[in-house]
Amino acid sequence: MSKLKQKLAEKIPSYRERVTKLMKEYGDVVVDQVHIRQFYGGMRGLKCLTTDISYLDPNEGIRFRGYTIPEVLEKLPKPKGAEMPYVEGHFFLLLTGEIPTQEDIQDVVDEFKARNRVPHYVYDLLREMPRDTHPMTMFSAAILAMQRESVFVKRYNEGLSKMDYWDPYYEDALNLLAKLPEIAAYIYRMKYKADTPIASNPELDFGANFAHMMGIDHPYDEVARLYFILHSDHESGNVSAHTTHLVASALSDPYYALSAGMNGLAGPLHGLANQEVLRWIQHVMDKMGGKLPSKEELKKFVWDTLNSGQVIPGYGHAVLRKTDPRYTAQREFALKHLPDDEIFQLVSMLYEVVPPILMEHGKAKNPWPNVDAHSGVIQWHYGVREYDFYTVMFGVGRAIGVLSNIVWDRAVGQAIERPKSLTTDMLEKVAGIKK
Numbered sequence: 001m002s003k004l005k006q007k008l009a010e011k012i013p014s015y016r017e018r019v020t021k022l023m024k025e026y027g028d029v030v031v032d033q034v035h036i037r038q039f040y041g042g043m044r045g046l047k048c049l050t051t052d053i054s055y056l057d058p059n060e061g062i063r064f065r066g067y068t069i070p071e072v073l074e075k076l077p078k079p080k081g082a083e084m085p086y087v088e089g090h091f092f093l094l095l096t097g098e099i100p101t102q103e104d105i106q107d108v109v110d111e112f113k114a115r116n117r118v119p120h121y122v123y124d125l126l127r128e129m130p131r132d133t134h135p136m137t138m139f140s141a142a143i144l145a146m147q148r149e150s151v152f153v154k155r156y157n158e159g160l161s162k163m164d165y166w167d168p169y170y171e172d173a174l175n176l177l178a179k180l181p182e183i184a185a186y187i188y189r190m191k192y193k194a195d196t197p198i199a200s201n202p203e204l205d206f207g208a209n210f211a212h213m214m215g216i217d218h219p220y221d222e223v224a225r226l227y228f229i230l231h232s233d234h235e236s237g238n239v240s241a242h243t244t245h246l247v248a249s250a251l252s253d254p255y256y257a258l259s260a261g262m263n264g265l266a267g268p269l270h271g272l273a274n275q276e277v278l279r280w281i282q283h284v285m286d287k288m289g290g291k292l293p294s295k296e297e298l299k300k301f302v303w304d305t306l307n308s309g310q311v312i313p314g315y316g317h318a319v320l321r322k323t324d325p326r327y328t329a330q331r332e333f334a335l336k337h338l339p340d341d342e343i344f345q346l347v348s349m350l351y352e353v354v355p356p357i358l359m360e361h362g363k364a365k366n367p368w369p370n371v372d373a374h375s376g377v378i379q380w381h382y383g384v385r386e387y388d389f390y391t392v393m394f395g396v397g398r399a400i401g402v403l404s405n406i407v408w409d410r411a412v413g414q415a416i417e418r419p420k421s422l423t424t425d426m427l428e429k430v431a432g433i434k435k
């Protein structure tokens with residue numbers, strides 16, 4: 001058994017005890033109340049999910065297993081000479097709650113290496129799809145196609161005890177994660193680089209191998225590590241995490257669940273917003289004949305977008321009420337590596353211009369930028385200008401978090417998710433409008 005799996009096996013019993021105690025002895029304790037606005041308002045703010053992998057404070061932003069982003073970037077071990085930590089180490093942290101040693105990381109690196117062969121039919125499938133298919137459709141279809149490989153399904157069909165569900169979920173999660181960078185890079189090079197895929201180099205770590213398969217030199221390996229870590233998890237109520245959790249709660253295997261989660265990530269209000277940000281910026285640049293707008297001109301573009309009833313992509317958030325620390329981490333990277341980039345200058349100008357306008361507009365509860373406002377510009381700088389690919393990279397990162405979550409869902413015996421719905425009539429009666 002790998003050290004990672006062994007560590008997990010050691011940690012699960014005490015978590016089960018804690019959950020059993022809460023359920024048995026404190027099951028009737030009231031945590032929250034549900035308001036009518038939440039029935040139609042996307043259950044905003046309703047406390048009804050649990051995860052120990054990350055927690056999102058509205059003002060501070062995300063903590064992964066209790067660590068802020070700067071702490072994660074500082075504490076996690078890095079490849080020799082690298083600026084950004086091993087993605088493998090971040091996965092270890094999310095899954096176990098512990099900062100890994102170099103030895104722990106090597107164990108995960110070896111685990112991924114042993115599982116990274118992408119089945120040939122995945123390439124056949126991708127090649128059969130029309131080339132103008134959105135890369136997120138390709139990515140999700142590739143994940144779904146591999147469902148036949150599920151270890152969970154095989155073991156479930158053989159007659160598996162509930163107590164052991166987490167084990168084949170873990171196997172499926174690792175088998176999937178090991179293959180996602182190659183699938184993503186293959187889609188990119190097939191679609192946008194004249195069908196010239198680059199073979200994986202198993203000697204490289206997760207981030208560096210992705211950069212290698214994309215065909216982009218250093219420091220893109222650092223970008224890849226930073227990007228996958230930042231996008232990994234955002235507690236469990238966001239659309240991609242919640243969808244993955246929901247589908248897995250029916251004991252659909254991790255392939256079904258992750259593919260479903262990726263379909264949610266592909267929406268413009270969620271992960272696709274990073275594509276929308278670059279699309280919006282390119283629209284501005286086109287209108288300006290390729291030159292940077294002045295602040296006044298930019299303000300007008302922002303107002304025009306709002307007045308036409310559209311959202312400003314990359315701004316606002318369902319939970320956050322301050323600048324997203326994932327935005328800040330990327331801004332710091334950009335200030336160091338690409339301070340003179342024209343698009344970065346435009347992104348920086350937007351940071352000054354958009355929040356006061358959104359405040360004046362008076363609708364968005366959070367006028368500050370989220371992660372998606374910054375991720376595209378760094379990709380653009382390093383030559384990944386096909387912005388409809390950006391959400392696929394978000395998806396590779398998000399898989400690390402959502403797969404860790406569903407392994408733990410099975411470990412603590414989370415039930416099939418099935419909330420109760422009411423009719424409009426019933427709500428009108430609750431409100432006292434109707435008898």
Ligand SMILES: CC(=O)SCCNC(=O)CCNC(=O)[C@H](O)C(C)(C)COP(=O)(O)OP(=O)(O)OC[C@H]1O[C@@H](n2cnc3c(N)ncnc32)[C@H](O)[C@@H]1OP(=O)(O)O
Nearest residue numbers: 269270271273311312313314315316317318363364365370
């Ligand atoms: C990785 C991620 O998923 S991060 C989020 C990525 N998405 C985006 O960047 C898209 C732009 N942002 C948005 O659409 C929203 O802010 C969301 C979807 C992120 C959050 O939605 P909500 O929690 O419903 O936001 P909020 O409560 O502030 O919305 C209130 C009103 O402000 C509007 N609003 C919110 N953000 C924006 C924005 N960036 N631009 C214009 N209007 C906005 C909403 O559309 C809503 O309008 P309505 O009353 O006419 O329906």
Ligand SMILES: O=C([O-])CC(=O)C(=O)O
Nearest residue numbers: 233234237238239318370
């Ligand atoms: O938390 C959310 O609702 C959206 C988000 O930023 C993420 O999933 O990364």
